[in-house]
Amino acid sequence: MTILTTNPTLHLISFDLVEHPYTPKAAAFLDAVFPGRHKLIPGDSTKTVPEALEDADAGQYDFMFIDGGHTYDVAAADLRNCMRLSRAGTLVVMDDVVGTSTSWWTKGPTQAWNEAMRSGVVVELGRIESSRGSPTPYWIQTSRPSVDSKDAPITSGVDGLAFGFYTGSAKILVDSLLQQT
Structure with missing residues (x-):
């Protein structure tokens, strides 16, 4: 808002x-x-974001906030698909990215973000992390499963956000590969 x-x-x-x-x-x-x-x-964002690319009104966006699935496949797909709706310099924030992932909900997003950085898709500007049990931002104060059980209340773990920008160089490569298929 x-x-x-x-x-x-x-x-x-x-x-x-x-x-x-x-x-x-x-x-x-x-x-x-x-x-x-x-x-x-x-x-499902792995389907609806690519469908948005086909929309005549789809443009290049200035800001992306990705808070999608927690598996690697979904997190990586969200990063790739959002990149296709971006331009060089588009700010991107991804939820559940931490330095060292020990919680099940951070493993996929953290791996996808780190790979996007290594491949030059995003340039990281920073990360914000918060441990369970310490004062946490409002977006973390929800009932999520613990590290050990997907049904038990949260007792430990780390949450975080990573923020950076899309470089645009990988977008050119992806767009050209998609046009060849």
Whole structure:
């Protein structure tokens, strides 16, 4: 909401599984407060983001916040697909990226982010990490499974965000490879 408030010309597109009851309510609120400036695209981001590429209105975006699946395959697909909607210099933030991954929910995103850095797809500007049990930012204060059991309450682990920008060089390569197929 802050980003929509501070920039009156900005438009926001959200890709979400809509598996939580608050998601449609939050989208309706944004639509009411910022008419015509928010669009919720429900579904699996590994399918809906590529479908958005086919939309005639799809452009190059200035900011991407990726908070998708926790497996490596989904996290890597989200990074690749969002890159195709970006330009050189697009800011990208990925949730659940940490320095040393010990929690099941950070392994996939951390591996995907690190590989994107090594391959030159993103340049990292920084990371923010928070341990369980210490004062945590609001986006971490949710009920998530523990490291040992996907059904038990959280007792330990680390959460974090990585932020950087897309370089654009890998986008040119990916686009040319896609055109050849």
